[in-house]
Amino acid sequence: MASKNNSIADSYYLNDAFYDRLMALNESWKMEAPAISPITLEDKQACESLIFTEARLADDLRLEQWLDCYSDQCVYWIPSSYPVVDPRQEITLEFHDKRRLQDRVARIRTGVAYSMVPVIRTRHVLGNIEYRQGVDKEVRARASFIIDALFDGKHRILSGWIGYSLVSEQNEWKIAVKQINLIDADCLQENNTFFL
Amino acid sequence: MASDFDDLVQEGRVHRTVYTDEAIFSREQQKVFGETWVYLAHASEITEPNSFVARKMGLRSVIVTRDKEHKVHVLLNRCTHRGATVCREKKGDKTPFFTCPYHGWTFKNTGECAAIPHQDAYGEGFKKSSFNLKQIPYVSEYRGFILATLNPEKGKKGIKDHLRSAAGRIDEWIDHNGGDHKAIRISGAQQYTVHANWKCLYDNAGDGYHPEFSHQSLLQMTQQRYGAGMDLDYFAGGIDSTPMYSQDLGNGHTFLDQRPCMYEASAFDRQRPQPGREAIVEQLTKEVGEDKAREYFEMATGAGMNLNIFPNLLFIGNQLQVITPLSVGLSDMTWYSTSIDNVPAAVNTLRLRTQEDFTAFGEPDDTANFEACFKGMHEREIDWIDISRHLHTGVDKTDDNGIVTSVISSDIHMRAYYAEWKKLMQSNDESSLG
Numbered sequence: 001m002a003s004k005n006n007s008i009a010d011s012y013y014l015n016d017a018f019y020d021r022l023m024a025l026n027e028s029w030k031m032e033a034p035a036i037s038p039i040t041l042e043d044k045q046a047c048e049s050l051i052f053t054e055a056r057l058a059d060d061l062r063l064e065q066w067l068d069c070y071s072d073q074c075v076y077w078i079p080s081s082y083p084v085v086d087p088r089q090e091i092t093l094e095f096h097d098k099r100r101l102q103d104r105v106a107r108i109r110t111g112v113a114y115s116m117v118p119v120i121r122t123r124h125v126l127g128n129i130e131y132r133q134g135v136d137k138e139v140r141a142r143a144s145f146i147i148d149a150l151f152d153g154k155h156r157i158l159s160g161w162i163g164y165s166l167v168s169e170q171n172e173w174k175i176a177v178k179q180i181n182l183i184d185a186d187c188l189q190e191n192n193t194f195f196l
Numbered sequence: 197m198a199s200d201f202d203d204l205v206q207e208g209r210v211h212r213t214v215y216t217d218e219a220i221f222s223r224e225q226q227k228v229f230g231e232t233w234v235y236l237a238h239a240s241e242i243t244e245p246n247s248f249v250a251r252k253m254g255l256r257s258v259i260v261t262r263d264k265e266h267k268v269h270v271l272l273n274r275c276t277h278r279g280a281t282v283c284r285e286k287k288g289d290k291t292p293f294f295t296c297p298y299h300g301w302t303f304k305n306t307g308e309c310a311a312i313p314h315q316d317a318y319g320e321g322f323k324k325s326s327f328n329l330k331q332i333p334y335v336s337e338y339r340g341f342i343l344a345t346l347n348p349e350k351g352k353k354g355i356k357d358h359l360r361s362a363a364g365r366i367d368e369w370i371d372h373n374g375g376d377h378k379a380i381r382i383s384g385a386q387q388y389t390v391h392a393n394w395k396c397l398y399d400n401a402g403d404g405y406h407p408e409f410s411h412q413s414l415l416q417m418t419q420q421r422y423g424a425g426m427d428l429d430y431f432a433g434g435i436d437s438t439p440m441y442s443q444d445l446g447n448g449h450t451f452l453d454q455r456p457c458m459y460e461a462s463a464f465d466r467q468r469p470q471p472g473r474e475a476i477v478e479q480l481t482k483e484v485g486e487d488k489a490r491e492y493f494e495m496a497t498g499a500g501m502n503l504n505i506f507p508n509l510l511f512i513g514n515q516l517q518v519i520t521p522l523s524v525g526l527s528d529m530t531w532y533s534t535s536i537d538n539v540p541a542a543v544n545t546l547r548l549r550t551q552e553d554f555t556a557f558g559e560p561d562d563t564a565n566f567e568a569c570f571k572g573m574h575e576r577e578i579d580w581i582d583i584s585r586h587l588h589t590g591v592d593k594t595d596d597n598g599i600v601t602s603v604i605s606s607d608i609h610m611r612a613y614y615a616e617w618k619k620l621m622q623s624n625d626e627s628s629l630g
């Protein structure tokens with residue numbers, strides 16, 4: 001367990017400029033070529049590997065390593081509205097900075113998070129991934145997802161699409177933004193206390 | 197039926213079938229979710245003339261409309277022709293009329309039947325007005341909160357008579373949120389299903405006994421990462437010797453006051469850090485100066501009140517939780533978020549990030565326990581649900597207004613609402629739709 005995961009991240013970075021960036025990203029998901037430009041094969045391989053790794057680590061509950069997939073200046077965001085509304089205007093289902101992601105992991109690790117007892121098993125299936133060049137070295141990707149979640153012997157399917165903003169930090173690709181758009185974002189949700 | 201309820205709800209215990217029985221559930225739809233005041237919407241959701249929201253009043257699908265004269269109506273969302281759902285949107289504006297998609301019958305947002313295609317085929321004696329949308333006859337608003345009832349007696353006495361001293365507590369909640377109820381608006385919702393009878397959720401609304409145990413994951417994580425003196429840690433240990441208290445406010449309404457501990461010093465400083473906290477603190481302090489910023493920070497932190505308006509409206513922190521039964525074993529638990537007009541934008545950002553905290557760290561564990569209780573209630577060998585905590589310890593004090601105050605871990609909340617529940621379930625009032 002890397003010690004970095006236990007040290008508490010600060011949250012100066014999540015300012016209005018960051019929120020503006022989130023909303024610009026949200027707009028950019030709608031764009032088609034030629035407004036978007038392709039990325040290099042090398043970047044594509046690296047980013048695809050990050051996207052699959054992050055999903056697998058969440059499924060395998062290797063949550064400390066999972067946290068390492070994220071930049072220290074990240075946002076993990078599940079809107080509660082469809083279409084998406086600015087998270088400064090309306091409540092989300094979840095909106096976490098790095099620190100709150102660490103809190104979430106630490107809560108599960110106490111062993112007394114009863115919403116995860118017995119633990120919810122998940123398996124992500126990601127597909128239809130499209131990559132595009134972002135600002136500077138940023139890579140943006142969007143993917144469709146299906147998650148099978150098993151709790152107390154019962155299966156449940158979640159689906160939707162995810163928008164990623166990926167950045168290279170000291171030659172390692174990290175997730176700066178993961179925007180999880182459930183197809184039923186504005187409908188009744190079940191116990192989703194695992195990582196989507 | 198009346199004596200049955202005396203058997204089912206006894207002093208200090210409730211029979212499990214109160215939660216699991218279909219016939220009781222069905223009667224609740226009339227007696228509890230019909231014949232007492234039921235919360236439906238907040239005025240900020242339908243500010244404009246000709247706006248509406250679709251809601252549930254118990255199992256009834258209703259449309260809460262504001263007509264062009266600003267009057268609020270609660271219409272049954274059931275076409276008077278053959279039963280189709282007239283309005284299929286969750287909300288909308290600029291909607292003076294609703295047209296049923298099936299045969300095109302059209303209704304005004306006052307409920308009046310406005311047009312029936314090819315009406316002449318119904319013959320000469322036909323009266324369009326006998327096909328108006330049915331409506332809930334009594335609709336009332338208390339400082340932004342819109343409630344309705346089918347019950348003429350309660351309806352005529354009005355909402356203030358029903359709320360009694362709970363109204364004063366609503367005022368305190370509004371004061372925490374800036375004092376101007378017209379500036380408070382709903383800013384989205386988090387909606388969840390809970391696989392349990394609705395009362396399993398309601399039981400918890402005034403349960404000061406459970407946090408130390410149910411919310412261990414939150415308490416331990418917070419202690420580990422942020423040290424002592426944070427968030428709800430005043431619930432760990434001898435809670436009944438703290439100055440927190442719980443109250444029976446009458447008519448089934450109850451109150452649990454965390455403020456004596458939570459606001460003993462700065463509640464904002466106790467708060468687990470919200471996403472973007474540092475950025476917002478910096479920005480607001482620069483914008484409005486330290487003193488005013490401090491005021492906003494405390495306002496962004498939860499009100500420290502658990503105020504429960506029986507049967508379905510819970511004030512929790514700065515949020516409103518609304519409980520709606522979907523079936524005997526399935527409930528809708530919706531958390532409406534609130535924002536304030538006329539404050540700097542960053543205050544509302546901070547409020548939203550604060551309001552997302554408990555639904556991520558606390559409520560999931562609560563829900564898991566509600567569902568576990570409901571499962572246990574199906575065990576035939578044990579009949580009783582215990583609600584006797586502090587029934588015999590002599591700690592309760594009654595004041596001149598009839599408000600009973602107890603210690604924080606008391607089951608007074610359950611005893612108070614069950615007394616009202618029983619009264620409603622036993623009543624023979626006849627109510628009908630207007």
Ligand code: FES
Pocket residue numbers: 275276277278279280296297298299300301
């Ligand atoms: S059912 Fe509505 S018009 Fe026929």
Ligand SMILES: [Fe+2]
Pocket residue numbers: 400406407410411558562
């Ligand atoms: Fe709780």
